[in-house]
Structure formats: C-alpha cells, structure tokens
Amino acid sequence: MKKMFTRKTIYCLSVLFSIAFFAGCDKASIQFGQNYIDNGNTNIVLVDSMTVGLSTAWKDSVITSQSGAILLGVAQDPYFGKTTASSYLSLVPSTNTIPDLLPNAQYDSITVLMKCNTDYYGDTTTAPTWSVKQLTTEIALPDAQFNFYNTSSFPVNSTALGTRTLGIHPSNGDSVNIKLDNSNGLGATLFGMLRRKSDTLKTNTTFTRFFKGLQLLASGANVVYGFKDSIVLRLYYHETGNFYTNKTFDFTLNNTNFQFNHIEADRSSTPLTALGTTKREIASTLTGNVGYSQSASGLYLKLTFPNLRNLLQRPDYIKLINAQLIIKPIPGSYSYHGYFALPPQLVAATTDALNEPGGVLTVSSGGSAVTETGNLFIDNQDQYNTSYSYDVTSYLISQLALLNNYQANGLLLIPPSGSRYSTLKRLVAGDSKYPDVKARVQLRIYYVSVNH
Amino acid sequence: MKKYLFIASLLYTVGGYSQNSNSPYSVIGIGDIENNFYNRTSGMANTGYAYRNDRYMINNNPASYTALQQQFFAIELSGRAQFINYAGTPVNTTSNSSKDFAIKRLAVGTKINKHWASGIGLAPFSTANYGFSATKPITGSPVQLPATYDGNGSVNQVYWNNAVEVFKHFSLGVQASYLFGSLNQTENLFTSELQESLTTTRQVFLRNFYFTYGAQYYLPINKHWDAVVGGTFSNKTKLASEATVTVTDNNGQLLSSVITKDDYFKLPNSTGVGVSLTKNKKYTWTADYKYQNWTATNFSGPGYSLQDVNRGSVGFEVANKKQVFNNYFERSYFQAGAYFGTSYLSINGEQLKEMGVTFGYGFTSLRNPLAGHIVLEIGQRGTEKSGLVKEKFVNIGFTVSYRDFWFTKGRKYN
Numbered sequence: 001m002k003k004m005f006t007r008k009t010i011y012c013l014s015v016l017f018s019i020a021f022f023a024g025c026d027k028a029s030i031q032f033g034q035n036y037i038d039n040g041n042t043n044i045v046l047v048d049s050m051t052v053g054l055s056t057a058w059k060d061s062v063i064t065s066q067s068g069a070i071l072l073g074v075a076q077d078p079y080f081g082k083t084t085a086s087s088y089l090s091l092v093p094s095t096n097t098i099p100d101l102l103p104n105a106q107y108d109s110i111t112v113l114m115k116c117n118t119d120y121y122g123d124t125t126t127a128p129t130w131s132v133k134q135l136t137t138e139i140a141l142p143d144a145q146f147n148f149y150n151t152s153s154f155p156v157n158s159t160a161l162g163t164r165t166l167g168i169h170p171s172n173g174d175s176v177n178i179k180l181d182n183s184n185g186l187g188a189t190l191f192g193m194l195r196r197k198s199d200t201l202k203t204n205t206t207f208t209r210f211f212k213g214l215q216l217l218a219s220g221a222n223v224v225y226g227f228k229d230s231i232v233l234r235l236y237y238h239e240t241g242n243f244y245t246n247k248t249f250d251f252t253l254n255n256t257n258f259q260f261n262h263i264e265a266d267r268s269s270t271p272l273t274a275l276g277t278t279k280r281e282i283a284s285t286l287t288g289n290v291g292y293s294q295s296a297s298g299l300y301l302k303l304t305f306p307n308l309r310n311l312l313q314r315p316d317y318i319k320l321i322n323a324q325l326i327i328k329p330i331p332g333s334y335s336y337h338g339y340f341a342l343p344p345q346l347v348a349a350t351t352d353a354l355n356e357p358g359g360v361l362t363v364s365s366g367g368s369a370v371t372e373t374g375n376l377f378i379d380n381q382d383q384y385n386t387s388y389s390y391d392v393t394s395y396l397i398s399q400l401a402l403l404n405n406y407q408a409n410g411l412l413l414i415p416p417s418g419s420r421y422s423t424l425k426r427l428v429a430g431d432s433k434y435p436d437v438k439a440r441v442q443l444r445i446y447y448v449s450v451n452h
Numbered sequence: 453m454k455k456y457l458f459i460a461s462l463l464y465t466v467g468g469y470s471q472n473s474n475s476p477y478s479v480i481g482i483g484d485i486e487n488n489f490y491n492r493t494s495g496m497a498n499t500g501y502a503y504r505n506d507r508y509m510i511n512n513n514p515a516s517y518t519a520l521q522q523q524f525f526a527i528e529l530s531g532r533a534q535f536i537n538y539a540g541t542p543v544n545t546t547s548n549s550s551k552d553f554a555i556k557r558l559a560v561g562t563k564i565n566k567h568w569a570s571g572i573g574l575a576p577f578s579t580a581n582y583g584f585s586a587t588k589p590i591t592g593s594p595v596q597l598p599a600t601y602d603g604n605g606s607v608n609q610v611y612w613n614n615a616v617e618v619f620k621h622f623s624l625g626v627q628a629s630y631l632f633g634s635l636n637q638t639e640n641l642f643t644s645e646l647q648e649s650l651t652t653t654r655q656v657f658l659r660n661f662y663f664t665y666g667a668q669y670y671l672p673i674n675k676h677w678d679a680v681v682g683g684t685f686s687n688k689t690k691l692a693s694e695a696t697v698t699v700t701d702n703n704g705q706l707l708s709s710v711i712t713k714d715d716y717f718k719l720p721n722s723t724g725v726g727v728s729l730t731k732n733k734k735y736t737w738t739a740d741y742k743y744q745n746w747t748a749t750n751f752s753g754p755g756y757s758l759q760d761v762n763r764g765s766v767g768f769e770v771a772n773k774k775q776v777f778n779n780y781f782e783r784s785y786f787q788a789g790a791y792f793g794t795s796y797l798s799i800n801g802e803q804l805k806e807m808g809v810t811f812g813y814g815f816t817s818l819r820n821p822l823a824g825h826i827v828l829e830i831g832q833r834g835t836e837k838s839g840l841v842k843e844k845f846v847n848i849g850f851t852v853s854y855r856d857f858w859f860t861k862g863r864k865y866n
Contacts (some may be wrong), residue, residue, distance in 0.1 A: 028473075028474050028536070028538050028543065028544070028547050028548050028549055028550040029543070029544035029546075029547035029548075030474050030476045030538055030542050030543050030544070030548075030582075030583075030584060030841060031542045031543075031544070031584045031585065031586070032476040032479070032540075032542035032543075032582070032584055032840075032841050033476060033479035033582055033584050033586075033601065033603075034584065034586035034601070035754055035755050036479050036480050036753060036754065036755060036756055036799070037479055037601060037637065038654075038753075039588065039599075039601070039639055039652075041639075041652050041654065041697050041699070042639060042641060042650050042652040042699050043588070043590075043591045044590045044591065044597065044641070044643065044646065044648070044650070045590070045591040045592055046590050046591065046592040046593040046595075047592065048592065318699070318707045318708055319701075319707060321646055321647075321648040322645075322646040322647070322648070446590065446646050446648075448648070448650060448699070448701070448707060449591065450652075450697075450699050450707065450708040450710075452697065452710045452712065
C-alpha cells in the first residue's frame with residue numbers, strides 16, 4: 001500500500017491532471033439550433049385590437065381665474081363652434097406711494113397696454129377690434145366661492161372706455177395698446193387724484209371701490225388671442241421743470257385671483273350640440289366617432305378601456321408588461337401653423353364616473369417620476385403620423401387589479417395644470433371606429449403569454 | 453480500500469458530468485448519445501462486443517465480465533478531455549473551438565465465483581450542451597426580440613452487470629440500467645423597449661430501466677489463435693419524462709410553473725455483433741457492427757427526424773505480456789482503431805455521419821494495484837452542407853484502474 005505512489009504513478013497522475021487543467025472549459029459561438037427547439041412556451045403578445053372608449057366630458061364651469069392669461073376674441077371653429085372670450089380684471093396703483101407732482105404737471109392720456117403671450121386660436125391674419133369697458137360692480141368672490149369660472153361675469157358700462165382695431169403677430173409677442181377716450185374723463189379723473197394725492201390711491205381697497213375694474217374684449221375677427229396678465233393701465237402726463245419731462249403712472253393687476261376669462265361657446269352648429277345643457281358626457285359614437293378636448297371651454301377628452309378585463313380571460317395571459325396609448329387628431333381638424341393648433345402638451349389625468357381630473361400619469365425617467373405630456377409628434381408631411389402617445393402600463397395594471405366599479409374609470413386628456421384653462425388650443429381625436437382607419441385611437445398592449 | 457473509494461468518489465464528484473464543449477446537435481432529442489464506453493476498448497474505437505479481458509470491465513458486452521480474474525475486485529475511473537473545432541455557416545469564425553474536461557465513468561466489478569461476475573457502474577448515456585442567440589417575434593407584430601438559448605444536461609446510466617458462464621466457452625450477461633437525468637433549456641427573452649426580460653427554463657427529467665443482454669462465445673481455434681464472437685441486444689424502451697417549465701421575469705418573480713408528464717422519448721431496439729481474433733495472446737483484431745432502429749420511434753420535429761444508426765468499427769491491439777509460470781502478466785499494450793457510422797439525427801435531409809481513428813496505450817504496474825491507459829481519438833462528425841455544422845475533434849481519454857483482493861487474504865499480487 002505504501003508503495004502505491006511510485007514515481008511512475010505520480011507521473012501518470014500528473015499527466016492526467018495536466019490534461020484536465022489544460023482542457024479547462026471554453027465555449028465556441030455557434031448559432032445553430034433555433035429551428036429545432038420547442039420554444040413556444042413563453043411569448044410576448046401584442047394586442048392592438050382592444051377597443052378604447054372615447055367620450056367628451058363636459059364641465060359646465062371651469063376655473064379661469066389665476067390662469068396667468070387674458071383670452072380675448074371670437075373664433076368660429078368648424079369642430080367646436082363659436083367661442084367668445086373676454087377677460088375681467090381689477091387694477092390698482094402700482095405703488096401706494098404717490099409721487100410729488102410739479103404744479104405745472106399736465107395730463108396727456110391713458111392707455112391699456114398688454115403683451116401677447118404667443119397663444120392664439122383662429123385666423124391671425126385678421127385684425128380684431130379691441131375694446132375696454134369699465135366694470136360697474138367691484139370684482140369680489142361670493143361667499144363660499146374661491147375662484148372665478150368661465151361662466152362668471154360682472155356688469156359693465158355699455159359704453160367702451162376705448163377701442164382700437166389692430167392686427168398682431170402673436171409669435172412675435174406683439175403688444176396691444178388701447179388709448180382710452182379722453183371724453184369719458186377717466187384719465188383726467190385719475191390724474192386729478194394723483195395730483196392731489198388722493199387717499200383713494202393709497203390703499204387698493206379704497207381704489208377698487210372707486211375703480212371697479214375692466215372688461216377687455218375683442219371682436220370683428222376670427223381669432224382669440226392670449227395675453228400675459230402683466231397688463232398695465234398707464235397714465236401719461238408731463239412736467240416742465242428745467243426740462244420738459246414725460247412721466248407715467250401705472251395701474252397694474254390687483255390680485256391674480258381677481259382676473260378671469262369669461263368663455264362662452266355656441267356649439268349649435270357642431271355634433272357637440274347633442275350635449276344639450278344637461279348631459280355631462282357624450283360618447284364618441286354620438287359625435288361622429290370623435291372625441292373633443294378643449295378644457296378652457298369645459299370639454300375634456302375621456303378614454304376608457306371597457307374590454308380590458310377580457311385579457312384576463314385569455315388562457316395564456318400571465319401579466320401585462322407594456323401598454324402604449326396612441327391618440328391621433330383626425331386629419332384636417334388642425335394644422336400646425338394654421339388656425340387651430342393642437343395643444344402642445346396633454347396630460348393623462350385619471351378619472352372616474354365624475355370626470356374630475358385626478359392624478360396624472362407619470363413615467364419613470366432616471367429614477368424619478370416624470371409627468372407624461374403626450375410627446376406630441378407632428379408630421380406635416382403625413383398627418384396620420386401626428387399623434388400623442390402615452391405609456392399606460394402602470395395605469396392599466398392598476399385597473400386590471402380592480403374588482404368592481406371600474407367601468408367608468410378612464411383617463412382625461414387635458415393640458416397640464418399650468419395651462420389647462422389658459423388656452424383654447426384643442427384636439428379632435430378619432431375613436432376605435434372612426435371611418436378613417438389610420439386616424440383611430442390605438443392601444444397596444446404587450447403581455448406575457450405562457451402556453452403549455 | 454475505503455481510502456481509494458473515497459478518492460475515487462471525490463474525483464467523480466469534482467469532475468462530475470461537467471460538459472462544457474458546445475455540441476450544437478445536442479439541441480435535438482436527448483442530446484448526443486454516447487458511443488464511447490470509456491474503457492479498455494476505447495483505444496480500439498470502442499470495438500468490444502467480442503472482447504474479453506481479465507482485468508478491465510468491458511461494459512460493451514456484459515457477458516465479458518466472466519473473463520475477469522477471480523478473487524479480485526476492480527475499480528475503474530475514466531475521464532476525457534475534448535478539443536473541438538467547428539466549421540459551417542452557423543459558426544462564428546473567430547470563436548470556433550471549444551474544449552473541456554469531464555469524468556465519464558466509474559465502475560466497480562468483481563468475479564464472485566468461477567461462473568458468476570458482477571459489477572456496477574455509472575456513465576453518461578447522453579449529454580446536451582448548446583447555446584445560441586436567436587430572435588423571437590412578438591406575437592401579433594413584426595418585431596423580433598433578441599433571445600438566447602442555453603441547453604445542458606445529461607441522461608446518466610447507473611448499471612448493474614451480471615454475467616454467468618453458462619457452459620464452457622459461453623457466457624451470458626445482462627446489464628440492468630437505470631437511466632436518469634435531466635435536459636435543461638433556458639430561454640432568455642429580453643426587450644429593452646418593453647423593459648422586460650423573461651427567463652423560461654424547461655427541465656425535462658427522464659428516467660426508466662433499460663436492459664442490455666449480451667452473449668459471448670469464445671474458444672481457442674488452435675495453439676496460436678483464440679476467437680470470440682459476441683453480441684448484445686437492448687430492448688426498445690420509453691423514457692418516462694416529467695417536464696417542468698418555469699417562467700420568471702426580470703425581478704425574479706415566478707410567473708408560471710407547470711409540470712407535465714409524458715413519454716417524451718423512446719429508445720429503439722439496438723443490436724450489436726462483433727468478432728475478435730487473438731494470435732499468440734498478443735495480437736488482437738476485433739470488429740463490431742451496431743444497428744439501432746431509431747426510425748421506428750417516429751420522433752421528428754421541424755427539419756429533423758431520427759434515422760437508423762449503422763456503425764462499424766475495427767480495432768487492433770498488441771499486448772506486451774510477461775509469462776510467469778503458467779500465467780501471463782500484461783505489462784503494457786498498444787491499440788489502434790477506426791470507426792464509421794451514422795448518427796441518429798437527420799437534419800435538413802442530411803443524416804449526420806461520424807468517423808474517427810483512435811490510438812491507445814496502457815500499462816499495468818507490477819508493483820502496485822494500479823493500471824491505466826490513455827487514449828487519443830481524432831474524429832469528425834456532421835457536415836457543412838445544408839447549413840449544418842462539422843465538428844472535428846480530438847479526445848484524450850484515460851482510465852485508471854485499481855484492483856485488489858476480494859474477501860480474501862490470499863496471495864499478494866506483488
């Protein structure tokens with residue numbers, strides 16, 4: 001036994017182990033076998049035939065105060081009817097410290113100055129007539145009301161303080177200045193208060209009791225413009241000391257909460273007339289297989305997934321891994337550089353039977369949640385490529401988990417909260433049965449399928 | 453003895469059946485079915501239906517066990533290193549070779565009395581090892597997803613051989629085997645766009661008893677010549693299988709796990725016949741023919757089917773023996789062999805062919821209970837035609853044999 005490990009044996013064993021060591025493990029790369037394997041168990045399946053329910057939800061009033069925008073004009077939209085926007089606002093002295101005027105100070109004029117925020121809705125080649133009217137009632141919130149709505153209004157003096165017909169180029173951020181008529185005496189009155197340092201100017205409360213505010217309007221053209229709420233009522237005067245000096249005194253927005261847009265829509269010439277005055281929602285099937293979104297006038301595009309749970313009935317269904325929702329504006333309903341542009345961003349807000357916007361869909365990007373705003377892709381060559389798209393994976397997964405009360409759940413496509421009620425840009429989207437197949441809403445659901 | 457058993461089992465455990473060389477054809481059926489017995493006959497192209505040896509267990513034919521020398525028990529451990537070069541359109545020319553090492557066989561046997569010998573062993577029956585990348589379509593879409601496939605596993609054979617010398621010059625043997633093992637295939641399907649990756653593991657557990665019957669007739673023809681004729685037969689056998697398919701996602705969450713039972717695969721009737729002639733107890737010529745009726749199993753799939761196996765081999769051996777009184781002690785031997793045969797796979801209309809030559813050298817220590825041999829095999833399999841792969845391989849095999857007395861304190865070997 002002891003002699004077992006002779007030199008020869010050790011030699012042989014070491015040869016064996018060198019073979020083992022030398023051989024090691026190494027794999028070649030051979031792309032062979034795909035045709036011969038049974039790999040039918042697991043698949044990713046795309047379902048793109050699932051119906052997406054489209055409807056137009058109508059809110060009889062939406063909050064338009066504090067929107068940051070002043071909407072003025074009238075536009076005739078073939079899809080949405082006639083929309084009229086005017087704005088109410090309250091102005092106060094830009095400073096309550098009244099400057100000392102020289103005794104020879106002379107009143108010159110008074111002008112409303114406002115700067116376009118580049119937003120427009122309609123035909124910008126026509127020149128609207130701008131009007132400024134004075135409120136006869138102070139803007140104030142009624143009890144238990146915290147906002148003003150598109151339906152809110154206050155009485156005005158029927159005679160305009162001033163009017164002007166002027167075309168603007170919104171993309172340039174043009175300004176509009178409307179010189180008020182001196183005949184109404186507003187400018188001279190305000191100058192007199194300034195000259196004598198009237199107590200009325202010293203607090204906003206006393207001033208608005210005197211000067212209740214303005215209604216701004218535009219008419220005579222087929223367009224609604226958006227202006228910044230940094231509006232100024234400017235009093236021009238001059239003094240002669242050593243030199244002749246032009247001077248101004250500004251009245252600016254009192255409180256953004258006391259500025260709101262009054263928006264009226266006459267939809268009698270459109271399929272939306274079927275909404276009447278009592279319905280709160282109308283299915284796309286009743287409006288020519290399209291849904292409408294124009295939140296500033298109270299129209300929310302709602303999408304529902306009525307057959308989603310059919311997925312669960314598929315025997316091979318394991319789990320939903322991805323779902324993409326693609327919404328297409330119907331061709332001809334918009335044009336990018338033309339009259340009625342698409343909202344650049346639309347969020348997908350979750351909702352239920354009440355059609356109130358809830359939380360918005362987000363996607364994870366770099367570890368943080370980013371609000372989905374539709375990734376609007378505009379293809380001017382092929383309008384069918386123009387679309388909004390959303391990753392609705394998480395949303396649909398959460399909906400699949402619900403056991404009841406899910407039928408009326410859906411998504412509202414509306415502008416982000418910052419611009420939700422400050423623009424009339426709008427969308428008309430085709431539903432799952434829209435006659436033009438290429439303009440239909442699409443839902444692409446990818447799920448894991450396991451067959452046995 | 454315990455010590456050696458321990459070493460042997462340790463080696464076996466360490467080596468395992470770790471096969472890492474790609475074997476692209478093993479994607480089909482139950483993988484590559486072993487034609488190699490990893491024993492003394494390996495140097496003669498495994499030609500051994502009619503081969504008998506007094507020291508080595510010739511598991512080619514269970515009837516040969518009666519040739520074992522009485523009073524001894526033997527342990528054999530065999531391994532193999534493999535180097536393969538691949539050619540053909542599916543092969544990446546910059547990564548066209550592979551190599552590996554594996555322990556292939558462990559056997560223990562003894563001649564219990566003058567007429568009865570018995571032994572047990574463990575060897576691979578078939579092995580699978582492949583890996584490739586491919587694409588898989590999203591159902592309902594033209595999009596193709598990248599997928600990788602990896603397969604491995606083996607069907608192992610644990611056998612119990614019994615041989616009886618029924619009358620002088622004639623022995624019968626039976627090898628009762630239990631085949632068991634699993635063939636595993638993993639599909640990794642990933643899509644960065646859908647942020648999902650799916651791993652599907654299909655594990656097919658196969659098992660059944662499998663019997664091989666053997667007979668050998670051996671007699672001296674004259675003063676110089678000895679002859680053996682032998683044959684084996686294996687019954688067709690269904691392999692009971694149980695397939696487990698599990699699907700997990702990128703979070704490791706189990707999505708599905710299903711067990712199905714099936715007679716997945718059938719082994720056909722297999723017949724082997726051989727003859728050997730030995731001159732002056734020194735020169736041996738041997739020839740084998742094997743036929744397996746795979747066609748009858750009706751196993752086929754897209755682009756492939758199983759076809760009958762025909763395999764012929766010849767071997768030659770020169771033994772250097774030392775005569776001590778009336779006994780011959782073998783000190784060393786040289787072997788050579790060649791084989792040609794068809795594989796059970798026919799792919800794209802091409803039945804794979806395999807051929808090769810072998811060389812062996814063995815020695816027996818006269819001072820200790822060890823003996824061993826080393827085998828070189830050079831061969832090829834497959835074709836580059838029809839999009840297939842040709843494998844050219846070099847195998848280096850070895851067997852270490854340990855032999856000691858059995859239940860007796862009788863004479864010392866050295």
